[in-house]
Amino acid sequence: MQSTLELAELDSKIAQLFMVGMPGTDLDENTKRLIGDVGIGGIILFSRNVKDPVQVAELCDSIQQLATQTQDRPLFLAVDQEGGRVSRLREPFSLFPGNEAIGKSSTPEKEAGEFARVTAKEMALVGLNMDLAPVLDVPRGEPEEHLKGRTFGPDPELTSGLGNIMIRTLQSGGIMAVAKHFPGLGAAGLDPHKTELTIDVHENELRKIDFKPFEGAIESKVVGIMISHAYYPALDSQRPATMSPVIIGEILREELGFKGLILTDDLEMGAITRQWGVPEAAALALEAGADVLLICENQELVPQAISEIRDRILRGNIPLQRLHEAVERIVNIKNENISEWHPRLLTRVYEYFAGQGEEKEQ
Secondary structure (H helix, E strand, C coil), X not given: CCCHHHHHHHXXXXXXXXXXXXXXXXXXXXXXXXXXXXXXXXXXXXXXXXXXXXXXXXXXXXXXXXXXXXXXXXXXXXXXXXXXXXXXXXXXXXXXXXXXXXXXXXXXXXXXXXXXXXXXXXXXXXXXXXXXXXXXXXXXXXXXXXXXXXXXXXXXXXHHHHHHHHHHHHHHCCCEEEEEEECCCCCCCCCCCCCCCECCCCHHHHHXXXXXXXXXXXXXXXXXXXXXXXXXXXXXXXXXXHHCHHXXXXXXXXXXXXXXXXXXXXXXXXXXXXXXXXHHHHHHHHHHCCCEEEECCCCCHHHHHHHHHHHHHHHCCCCHHHHHHHXXXXXXXXXXXXXXXXXXXXXXXXXXXXXXHHHHHC
16 A cells, blocks of 8 residues: 555656646736646646737746745746747747748748747747747648648658757757647648547558658757547547557657657647546656646646546556656756746847837837
């Protein structure tokens, strides 16, 4: 029988796997509890959390101050800042037209580099440390509605090249990049936010077209890769990629040699919740080889998911080694990328973005 102390230690390790959304623009009591008492490993910000750059900097400071007081290291502070319509940081943050416009421009490499350089600078300035970008999906013809404007175009070579530029530039600017959505949503006909999704294409096509940009991202030492929620019957007829030991373990880890973080997409999406509860999905994703588990809306699901994972580990359904492996990877990547935290210089944040506004007016 495990002691209460042992169970508390197990829960705190499991908590490190979770990247969680929060409701508003200030650090609320429940989010404080998840960071300080539960010990989650990351926060993801959305438009609802962003008022202006100084507010974002103050929010990031309050999160990291609490994390460094109650945990051994800072949190992942992530945002979807792809450019175009998926840009959680709006003006006076610099706005860019998005991947499709970059792919169609006369100087795509220059545009990709400029987006990543400025985005990294502004994110780092306000205290964010992870960008859930670039999108490396390769569309077949007109992209599905939820991907419109978000892909570089139908050429896997171009997608790979521009993705590599973004990854290297973001990461050289101190922002961890996360390429998405492996093995690729380019052939999707439905939106995984809303419903279950099957990508029924031949394995050869997936390897030739969809894998290519991710292989480039791995060569560029991308910190993270986000797994798609879709089913890929040619690769695994039983489970969606999020929960597939074949796609995560055998293909992404062993065959493609990826050693970085594997993140789920939001586990509250319809593609998952139509069949599984979020706690069960989190456990199955961890078992399959995912390291970071995203719950972006309902914070009450986090302790439920921790409890579900703990119970499965104690029953032997999830090997304890799988948890240790995921936590060790998270700790190592934090030590390499965000080992120290310093409060933002709010005057610098204010002056930089005030200057941005003046430039736009001239």
